[in-house]
Amino acid sequence: MPVIADGLGHRFGRSPWLxxxxxxxxxxxxxxxxxxxxxxxxxxxxxxxAGWTAPSEGTLERRDVERVGWVxxxxxxxxxxxxxxxxxxxxxARGIPPGEAVQRAAELIRRFGLESVAASDFRQLSGGEAxxxxxxxxxxxxxxxxxxxEPTAQLDPATAENVNDAISSLAAGHSIVVVATxxxxxxxxxxxxxxxxxxxxx
Amino acid sequence: MSRMTVRAILLEAxxxxxxxxxxxxxxxxxxxxxxxxxxxxxxxxxxxxxxxADRFRSSGATVLTVQAEGRIDGHxxxxxxxxxxxxxSGAVRETDSRLTSPALRGAPIPVSEVTxxxxxxxxxxxxxxxxVVLSNDAADVFGVRPGGVAEAVEGRVRxxxxxxxxxxxxxxxxxxxxLVTADAxxxxxxxxxxxxxxxxxLRSLLLFTVRSDTGADDVRPLLGQLNSSHGERFDGRxxxxxxxxxxxxxxxxxxxxxxxxxxxxxxRIQLASALHARVPRRDxxxxxxxxxxxxxxxxxxxxxxxxxxxxxxxxxxxxxxVAIIGSRILAVAGLGALGGTAAGVxxxxxxxxxxxxxxx
Numbered sequence: 001m002p003v004i005a006d007g008l009g010h011r012f013g014r015s016p017w018l019x020x021x022x023x024x025x026x027x028x029x030x031x032x033x034x035x036x037x038x039x040x041x042x043x044x045x046x047x048x049x050a051g052w053t054a055p056s057e058g059t060l061e062r063r064d065v066e067r068v069g070w071v072x073x074x075x076x077x078x079x080x081x082x083x084x085x086x087x088x089x090x091x092x093a094r095g096i097p098p099g100e101a102v103q104r105a106a107e108l109i110r111r112f113g114l115e116s117v118a119a120s121d122f123r124q125l126s127g128g129e130a131x132x133x134x135x136x137x138x139x140x141x142x143x144x145x146x147x148x149x150e151p152t153a154q155l156d157p158a159t160a161e162n163v164n165d166a167i168s169s170l171a172a173g174h175s176i177v178v179v180a181t182x183x184x185x186x187x188x189x190x191x192x193x194x195x196x197x198x199x200x201x202x
Numbered sequence: 203m204s205r206m207t208v209r210a211i212l213l214e215a216x217x218x219x220x221x222x223x224x225x226x227x228x229x230x231x232x233x234x235x236x237x238x239x240x241x242x243x244x245x246x247x248x249x250x251x252x253x254x255a256d257r258f259r260s261s262g263a264t265v266l267t268v269q270a271e272g273r274i275d276g277h278x279x280x281x282x283x284x285x286x287x288x289x290x291s292g293a294v295r296e297t298d299s300r301l302t303s304p305a306l307r308g309a310p311i312p313v314s315e316v317t318x319x320x321x322x323x324x325x326x327x328x329x330x331x332x333x334v335v336l337s338n339d340a341a342d343v344f345g346v347r348p349g350g351v352a353e354a355v356e357g358r359v360r361x362x363x364x365x366x367x368x369x370x371x372x373x374x375x376x377x378x379x380x381l382v383t384a385d386a387x388x389x390x391x392x393x394x395x396x397x398x399x400x401x402x403x404l405r406s407l408l409l410f411t412v413r414s415d416t417g418a419d420d421v422r423p424l425l426g427q428l429n430s431s432h433g434e435r436f437d438g439r440x441x442x443x444x445x446x447x448x449x450x451x452x453x454x455x456x457x458x459x460x461x462x463x464x465x466x467x468x469x470r471i472q473l474a475s476a477l478h479a480r481v482p483r484r485d486x487x488x489x490x491x492x493x494x495x496x497x498x499x500x501x502x503x504x505x506x507x508x509x510x511x512x513x514x515x516x517x518x519x520x521x522x523x524v525a526i527i528g529s530r531i532l533a534v535a536g537l538g539a540l541g542g543t544a545a546g547v548x549x550x551x552x553x554x555x556x557x558x559x560x561x562x
Contacts, residue, residue: 080221093481095204141479
């Protein structure tokens with residue numbers, strides 16, 4: 001179920017083109033960094049990938065992509081609910097019994113380095129912990145395409161490092177992951193790279 | 203589409219309640235305040251109305267009279283008392299007799315002859331062992347209680363009962379008087395009848411107690427009311443149906459609906475996030491309904507307890523009305539809150555979460 005772009009370009013009305021002639025194929029199990037200067041259209045490309053907007057030119061084929069998950073730069077959660085509850089919910093939502101859902105949530109919590117705060121309230125988490133929790137929740141929902149928007153934009157460098165470690169572990173699943181970022185270290189944590197100035201690279 | 207297990211739904215609702223995420227205490231207190239206010243307002247309004255009705259009735263305003271000197275058929279008048287809804291009826295006539303206390307020879311008590319049903323128009327506490335029925339003022343002159351014997355200048359007489367006849371706008375003349383029972387076959391001067399609730403055509407029925415074979419047909423019988431100072435009719439039903447507080451259930455329901463939608467609105471991002479985490483909307487609805495029940499049920503219990511207290515403190519005849527008022531408000535408020543919850547969930551969209559992305 002790849003996502004294939006060919007000759008992709010977009011602009012709003014008569015305004016200048018944000019990007020043109022973009023061609024790439026996104027495959028499951030890989031994590032794509034989407035970079036480019038401010039105003040280069042990173043957010044717009046995410047919106048195109050999510051299917052919210054049709055491209056101005058070219059084609060964007062999304063084969064068997066039914067579920068699109070998002071992780072935003074502002075972590076959101078239920079302040080008084082435990083961290084692990086946030087990761088457990090997507091499993092419960094799919095009809096998995098509570099006992100098994102907790103086990104699977106705990107695995108993800110470990111994978112994202114959150115064991116020490118698993119039982120803490122969401123409101124007690126640091127910014128970096130909350131962001132990693134959102135990534136774990138995003139993975140738990142098991143989307144076909146996971147779009148991550150500037151995950152380290154609000155974080156200090158040390159905290160961002162932990163989040164970047166978590167991003168590198170996103171590649172293990174069956175999802176296509178696209179991470180829009182300004183942060184070169186986040187880019188380096190990804191397996192592939194789309195530079196809106198230059199196209200797909202490694 | 204898969205759906206959450208029942209245990210998972212219960213677990214999520216329970217977790218939100220015990221962690222305070224559902225704000226159970228806050229919303230239970232708010233809804234309790236709404237239903238308590240609504241119930242108190244409406245029950246108070248109905249109690250004021252009932253008090254007005256009691257005042258109207260106890261003033262003698264419900265007693266209708268027809269005057270036709272020497273032309274009232276005692277039997278016919280007594281028979282009015284058999285009409286369904288009529289509380290008492292009886293005929294009365296003036297006599298020249300007096301009852302005089304040795305202690306107050308200068309103020310002899312006028313004596314009226316009445317049919318046996320008449321004393322019940324003035325007092326519910328009259329025994330039927332015979333004797334005279336005295337107004338309170340007259341009884342006080344003799345210093346005698348019902349069942350006792352009055353030592354009058356005219357002789358000893360048993361007192362069968364006494365009645366209160368305050369100066370509250372009712373027709374004067376019976377505040378200082380003695381009533382003795384006479385044979386209903388005689389003719390009388392007046393017929394009195396009391397019905398509660400009031401019977402619309404009772405006045406015309408009163409006219410049937412006037413004999414037409416007395417040769418005095420040119421004198422028209424005079425219809426009246428024992429106490430006309432409160433008006434002719436007590437429009438209890440109309441006033442009940444027109445009371446402002448009749449909107450209490452609707453207002454309680456609307457406010458409860460608003461509270462529930464506010465409860466959802468406060469958590470819209472959380473719920474949008476749950477939808478994004480693939481929680482089916484029907485399961486989200488089930489969880490939210492359970493959470494809403496966690497504050498609706500305690501508030502309804504408070505309202506039920508208040509209703510029970512108010513009903514217990516009401517007159518026996520008003521208890522059912524109070525129970526109905528309370529139950530109706532609680533039912534509408536409870537359904538309003540559930541409806542508000544459902545509407546809140548149904549209008550929550552995954553896209554509310556995406557504003558995080560789009561708004562930046």
